[in-house]
Amino acid sequence: MEFTATQAEILVQAWALSSRGCGQLLMPWAYPDAVELAEAGWLERGSEDDGPSSWWWTAEAEAALDLSALRRTNQADMN
Numbered sequence: 001m002e003f004t005a006t007q008a009e010i011l012v013q014a015w016a017l018s019s020r021g022c023g024q025l026l027m028p029w030a031y032p033d034a035v036e037l038a039e040a041g042w043l044e045r046g047s048e049d050d051g052p053s054s055w056w057w058t059a060e061a062e063a064a065l066d067l068s069a070l071r072r073t074n075q076a077d078m079n
Contacts, residue, residue, distance in 0.1 A: 006033045018057035
């Protein structure tokens with residue numbers, strides 16, 4: 001999946017907030033990007049009874065980052 005600039009920003013923020021056990025609130029114009037990320041498994045949508053949706057980093061997203069670290073293809077990474 002190739003990310004738009006907005007999606008990349010959303011993901012970086014979600015990843016950073018996940019270390020504190022937090023989700024993020026987004027401006028309404030960013031929802032379409034967040035929905036696409038959620039459909040792909042990168043984010044999870046949370047909602048409060050009386051408030052806006054929050055967006056959370058998922059375990060699947062964390063696994064994707066872990067797997068990408070294992071797949072080093074750059075010659076400089078090889079021993």
